[in-house]
Structure formats: C-alpha cells, structure tokens
Amino acid sequence: MIHTRIDMHEFVARRAALLATMPDNSVALIPAAKEVTRSRDTEYLFCQDKDFYYLSGFHEPDALLVLVKNDPALSMTEAATETVLFCRDKDPEQEVWHGRRVGAEQAEIQFKVDLAYTLDELEQILPMYINGKQTLLFAQGAQAEFDNLVFACLEVLRGGAKQGLSAPNTIVDIRDSIHEMRLIKSDAEIAVMREANVISGNAHKRAMAFAAQGQFEYQVEAEILHEFAANGARAAAYGSIVGGGENATILHYTDNDEVLVDGDLLLIDAGAELSGYAADITRTFPVDGKFNEAQAALYNLVLESQIAAIETIKPGSNFAIANKVANEVLTKGLYELGLLTGELDTLISDKACKKYFIHGLGHWLGLDVHDVGDYQMDENKNQLRSFKAGMVMTIEPGLYIDAEADVDEKWQGLGVRIEDNILVTETGYENLTTTAPKTIADIEAVMAK
Numbered sequence: 182m183i184h185t186r187i188d189m190h191e192f193v194a195r196r197a198a199l200l201a202t203m204p205d206n207s208v209a210l211i212p213a214a215k216e217v218t219r220s221r222d223t224e225y226l227f228c229q230d231k232d233f234y235y236l237s238g239f240h241e242p243d244a245l246l247v248l249v250k251n252d253p254a255l256s257m258t259e260a261a262t263e264t265v266l267f268c269r270d271k272d273p274e275q276e277v278w279h280g281r282r283v284g285a286e287q288a289e290i291q292f293k294v295d296l297a298y299t300l301d302e303l304e305q306i307l308p309m310y311i312n313g314k315q316t317l318l319f320a321q322g323a324q325a326e327f328d329n330l331v332f333a334c335l336e337v338l339r340g341g342a343k344q345g346l347s348a349p350n351t352i353v354d355i356r357d358s359i360h361e362m363r364l365i366k367s368d369a370e371i372a373v374m375r376e377a378n379v380i381s382g383n384a385h386k387r388a389m390a391f392a393a394q395g396q397f398e399y400q401v402e403a404e405i406l407h408e409f410a411a412n413g414a415r416a417a418a419y420g421s422i423v424g425g426g427e428n429a430t431i432l433h434y435t436d437n438d439e440v441l442v443d444g445d446l447l448l449i450d451a452g453a454e455l456s457g458y459a460a461d462i463t464r465t466f467p468v469d470g471k472f473n474e475a476q477a478a479l480y481n482l483v484l485e486s487q488i489a490a491i492e493t494i495k496p497g498s499n500f501a502i503a504n505k506v507a508n509e510v511l512t513k514g515l516y517e518l519g520l521l522t523g524e525l526d527t528l529i530s531d532k533a534c535k536k537y538f539i540h541g542l543g544h545w546l547g548l549d550v551h552d553v554g555d556y557q558m559d560e561n562k563n564q565l566r567s568f569k570a571g572m573v574m575t576i577e578p579g580l581y582i583d584a585e586a587d588v589d590e591k592w593q594g595l596g597v598r599i600e601d602n603i604l605v606t607e608t609g610y611e612n613l614t615t616t617a618p619k620t621i622a623d624i625e626a627v628m629a630k
C-alpha cells in the first residue's frame with residue numbers, strides 16, 4: 182500500500198472540477214496503468230497512469246475510473262453526477278502471492294467514490310454507464326487493450342437499438358481537460374514537490390561527496406538511489422543519467438556502466454519520485470573535485486545563463502522570454518571563449534549557441550517528469566504559454582562539445598548541464614532546488630571533505 186501525501190478530499194475536488202468541464206449527458210473513462218513484464222513472469226516496479234492517479238489516488242493496476250454527468254433535463258431522479266471505480270476484487274490466494282488489494286468495498290470508502298465494482302463486473306456494467314450518453318470522453322489510442330474494450334461496449338449499445346440502447350455519437354479526447362488542471366499545482370502538490378526536491382538535492386550532494394576515480398558510474402547512481410529511498414522516496418522519477426567524461430555529452434545516457442577518471446567532468450541528471458511527483462535535477466562536477474580552467478569557464482557560463490533565465494520567471498512571462506535571455510548569455514559567452522566566431526549581434530540573432538546548446542531550456546514538471554500541459558508554441562517554436570502561479574518547470578541550459586569537435590583540445594568532450602526546478606509564485610518564482618550545491622565554490626567544498 183502506497184500512501185499518498187495528498188488528502189483524499191483533494192482527489193474528490195479534482196473529479197468535481199473535471200466533471201464541471203464535461204458537457205451535459207456525457208461519460209468519461211480514465212483507465213489505470215497495466216503492469217509491464219520485465220522478463221517472463223516478473224514485472225517492472227508498477228507505475229500508475231498519472232492521469233488516473235491524479236483523479237483517483239488509487240495505486241492498483243487494471244482499474245477504471247468512470248465519471249458520469251447526467252442530463253439535468255432528462256432525469257429528475259438521477260444524481261447530477263456519479264463517480265464510479267472498477268477495481269480488482271479481494272482474492273486471498275492472489276494476495277498471498279502478489280500482495281494486498283483494496284477491494285471494491287474498501288475502495289468505495291477509502292477513495293470516496295459513489296460506487297465501486299469489481300473488474301469481473303466491468304464487461305456487463307460498463308455499457309450501462311455509456312448507454313444513452315451524448316458524449317464519450319476518453320484518451321483514444323493511449324491503451325490499445327482499453328480502446329478495444331470501449332469499442333466493444335459501443336458495439337453492444339449500437340446492436341441493442343431495439344432494446345432501447347444507444348451509443349454516444351461524439352468521442353472527445355479527455356486528456357486536454359485533465360492536463361490543463363495538472364499544469365497548475367495546488368499547495369499540497371507544491372509541498373510534495375518541494376520535499377521531493379530537498380531529497381533529490383541531497384542525493385546530488387551525496388554523489389559529489391562519494392564520486393572518485395575508479396568508481397563505476399552505477400556505483401554513484403547507487404548512492405543517489407539510496408538517498409532517495411532512505412528519505413521516503415522509493416524510486417527515481419526517471420532513469421538516472423550518470424555520465425562521466427564524454428558520456429556527459431550524450432543527452433539520454435543511462436548505461437551508467439563506465440569507470441570514472443580524474444580530470445573528467447561527471448554529469449548527473451537524477452530526481453526522486455515522491456507520492457507520484459517528480460523532481461528533475463542536473464548537476465555537473467569534476468571527478469577529482471577540482472574544476473580545471475576550461476571546465477570552470479564552461480561551467481560558469483552555463484550557470485550564468487541558468488540564473489539569468491530563472492530571473493525572468495514570473496506570472497505573465499513565458500519560456501520564449503527565458504530562452505531569449507539564455508541564448509544571449511550563452512552566445513556572448515561562447516564568443517568570448519573563442520568557441521563561436523563572427524559578428525556578435527549576428528551570432529545572437531542567429532541563436533548561434535544552439536551549436537552546443539542542443540536541447541530545450543526547460544519543461545513542465547509534476548506527476549510526469551516531462552509533465553503535461555500545452556506550451557502554446559507558435560510557428561517558430563516559441564513557447565508562448567503565459568506563466569501563472571502554481572506552474573512548475575525546469576530550467577536546464579547545457580553546453581555539449583563533441584570529443585571530435587574542431588575546437589581547442591581543452592574543450593573537446595566537455596558536457597555541462599545545470600537544472601533546477603522552479604515554481605511560479607504570485608510575485609515571481611521560488612527555486613525548489615535548494616539542497617544541491619551549484620556554485621563552483623560550493624561544489625568544491627563538498628568534494629573536499
């Protein structure tokens with residue numbers, strides 16, 4: 182049993198808010214995730230579908246949440262709305278082998294739904310909730326097996342016209358509405374994300390203190406995972422990236438199986454998942470605890486651009502503005518280091534830093550590490566979504582110089598990324614990443630001990 186740190190009344194309120202966005206005489210279906218096979222009859226650590234979790238707080242696989250909005254004109258007797266959960270039934274034999282189940286009876290009480298059924302009732306009962314509704318809302322295409330179940334229900338209803346059954350004639354993607362809600366975090370969500378960040382930052386600090394020549398990258402990863410779990414975050418929110426030397430220039434390096442070497446930088450992108458919510462922090466530091474001149478120059482440039490980008494964050498600003506500032510700082514700095522040549526104003530307007538800054542500046546953060554929510558991109562890929570209090574994002578500039586790049590040898594194979602998690606507040610921002618050392622002085626001090 183995983184305990185959520187969000188009060189169950191908040192899940193009830195989320196369902197009510199989603200129901201309020203639904204048209205009259207509609208039904209929404211939000212399925213839980215399935216277990217995923219790792220090998221033969223063993224599964225990966227279960228990860229709940231985040232939309233389902235956001236609306237239910239329920240941790241088991243295979244479940245289904247049904248939200249019904251009845252037509253007020255058609256029914257004097259029906260409730261205006263109904264929330265229904267289908268879940269696995271209690272099964273002593275299965276539970277001895279595979280772990281406890283809440284069961285329909287307890288689920289109804291614990292998760293505050295109007296009604297809970299067991300999964301073996303699904304095929305029979307689900308069509309009755311869809312019957313007669315005008316609009317069906319679900320995430321078509323997200324789960325093939327679930328698509329098939331829904332289409333089978335629709336067939337039953339279409340085939341039952343003589344018995345007075347009817348299928349919805351409109352199918353709407355439910356995701357947009359849920360994702361708009363998820364983009365703005367509540368106080369309770371922010372508290373969890375703040376804590377996930379404290380734990381994750383401490384894990385980065387632990388990695389700095391531990392890392393040394395001769396260690397394998399995965400041994401540093403083990404320190405990080407230990408710090409997560411020891412502090413209440415059982416798992417990482419995503420596959421940790423622990424890349425020494427040239428591996429730091431591979432953006433999604435997760436092999437983590439090489440030996441650390443003095444003189445190299447080590448890039449770590451790792452964050453804990455706490456109560457379903459992700460932290461996403463990156464730090465870069467020298468294996469031997471001391472930045473050389475070139476490493477320090479590149480590092481301080483990335484840091485300067487990150488701080489400048491973070492400073493732009495406030496309600497009404499947007500990613501495009503933060504990007505413009507980061508681009509200016511990085512391009513000017515690369516020009517001064519001799520890594521870009523030409524006319525500075527032209528380099529800046531051409532966003533010349535993109536030669537080495539090869540990914541986006543940041544992304545929404547929440548239940549998913551690359552969280553949901555529309556960026557409102559224009560045709561030039563400027564992300565114009567206006568920031569609002571309660572949004573959480575990463576700001577993560579990086580510079581990556583290929584080992585074979587045609588530049589002075591001292592730059593070859595260097596990769597630096599610095600990533601913090603930023604909450605938009607009513608007056609500006611709060612940097613949630615408070616415990617991971619970030620300045621060269623702070624990093625070298627931690628590593629000297």
Ligand SMILES: [Mn+2]
Pocket residue numbers: 461544575577600
């Ligand atoms: Mn990130």
